[in-house]
Amino acid sequence: MSLLIGTWNVNSIKMRREHVEKLLQEKSIDILALQETKVETEKFPNLIFKKLGYEVYHYGGKGRNGVAILSKFKAEDIINGFKGLKEEDQFPDVKERIIGIKISSEKIKELWIFSIYIPNGSPVNSDYYFYKLQFLWKFREFLETNFSRNFSLILMGDFNVAPEEIDVYDSEIWRENICFTERERKAFKILLDFGLVDALRLKYSNKSGIFTWWDYQFSAFNKNQGMRLDHILITESLVNKLQNIWVEKSARGWKKPSDHAPVLAEFNF
């Protein structure tokens, strides 16, 4: 069976609700991870998506952050935040940044799917910056506590890190910019070393100019001056099931768009 999944930082579900509906229906998406819903848990438009046939798993706070998963499969288990870590490691906004569900079906056996929103961390070297680095390290610890590399895991979301030089439009200009500093890229690599593969690079190993975010300013989208910050990370057991993966760039060109485009991936189970 074919499974179409995706991730999208929508920059407010209130502003982008119709965009999400359009994407779900036009592409017949099975599971969509959302970030920056920017609404409190109970104010998410659950009913709208339930009418379209999706289960809704969301946690959010007032005004910022917020992660959701819209799924045609019912969750057998849910993780929200850094499950299993000590009390002092429960960062104040971690529940608004990490949500995961376990699904199973006749063909799919115990697949965990996460929606992730890593802190932005700007400006570089600020308290926020070091919070971001800590968050990335702690996230690796969270994975080790709950899973192993032998699990079937799909971690998707806005990681706020452009991993390689080809993931920014001009690596010299962006060298010391937030999302592309050495320390952020190193922390991202350490995360991958858990046993994760950057799914887009399985299909487009050396292609430059593939971005998922473009600044609202400076006509950045028209000039394709962006960064690849949104990722679908998978464990080894899913690698040979990946059929296709792409950035749905068209959505960045819709009226009143999010500054991120969705990343979609098709698996065959």
Add this chain to the structure above:
DNA sequence: ATGACTGGAGTTTCCAGA
């Protein structure tokens, strides 16, 4: 005009985003 950011909070202007 030859350039121009957006969303949310909460009150007219600031903060955060990347």
